[in-house]
Amino acid sequence: MVSGPEAAPPHPLPGAVGLSHLSAYDWAATDGVCGGSPHLHLVCTEAYVVTGGRGAVQTLSPDGYREMPLEPGSVAWFTPGTVHRMVQGGGLRVTVLMQNSGLPEAGDAVFTFPPEVLADPGAYTAAATLPPGTGPETAAAARRRRDLAVEGYLVLREALVAGDDGPYREFQRAAARLVRDKVPGWRDLWRAGALAAAERTGAQLDALTGGDPAYLTEATAYEAAPTRLGGYGMCGRRDEYALPGTTLPYEDER
Template identity: 85%
Template structure:
């Protein structure tokens, strides 16, 4: 067996993908459904890879409302602007893959709060924030946040069911206004992660075409384990990694 010092972690996961593991909330909401906080992403496609249990993901988009069953081995993904709500059906366990260097963890997510909350940046920030830690105060705040997001979500879903996409479109516009000031930071993260990963591949292809694969001398392997388990995410309890391009370091602890 070859042994030696473990390498550092200067590189992100393949393609600078974001990664976390989720166990869907089992809290019952006002409509009798157990699950997470409905929200959308502005510039990221997100995927759910189901590793255990049963459940569903409910989505709202220009093509209407969908209820997509989830079971072990199934994958569901949704493009920017799609409202999604994870539904617990029994021990649902999911690995989440996030585009663009983990930008969803840098704020690329807006909850479906009612219009009066979305219209006030201070009210929105207060409603979206959670206290640090994984204790009962954080759990209570996460549940209040989920309930408020479901309140606004049900308004959007009912309107779409009546063939009225006006409220949904206005929510998208409100979400864009909420995140606008974050775009410069996101652009820097995108360039350092997803763009840099693609550019490395381009440089490697150039080297192979020239018959000079010296970059292969840098070949190595990496490993990681979650740095926090059971954190409160948007959809459920979350296991997180402090790796470049995955879950960003959590604050306040």
């Protein structure tokens, strides 16, 4: 629900960020680790703000392989191109802040599926798409998707630990090829969201410089609560907000 003078706020959250809450999956993968589906984002930085439980986030980047512990009060963030895997350590609960709200839900995330899946857009879409809803069929599909992503991820991690960044680099290139056709739509979302928010601040600074704070007459406040609880996200069960530019439904329920 949203309260205010209009049904939907004309302005996004501060900085046009995306917002959701995650409870990390507790399904064990083939390596015995419980957690989410490894993936990367192409143009968005993501942050975890830990609000409960324990766990970790595993990352692959030009820095190599890292595992950062997560506990209440800790914050971890990763820039575009960083493969990340949320690991459940017990009751892990995370608030997720996403740069460029709207872009992640429009496809700015690619799972670490094996190369043969990444090379076939149709096969990739079939593997990445979940049935609608939150029932047993969706849960089973989410687990299969996670397991397939872990399969590809473990190969990338093993090579990177051994000093070979070739598979990791090729995964980045394959991810870029998969999303190339989506970029014009992303540009529109960016202009309407993050860029518009920054330009609005610039206009306000200009107004203050000119001694005209008339825009302050538009001041108001909003409130909201999650409108979908327990959806199946990439890293875990996901609570979402149906606010413009905040947490739009994932494309094809991904």
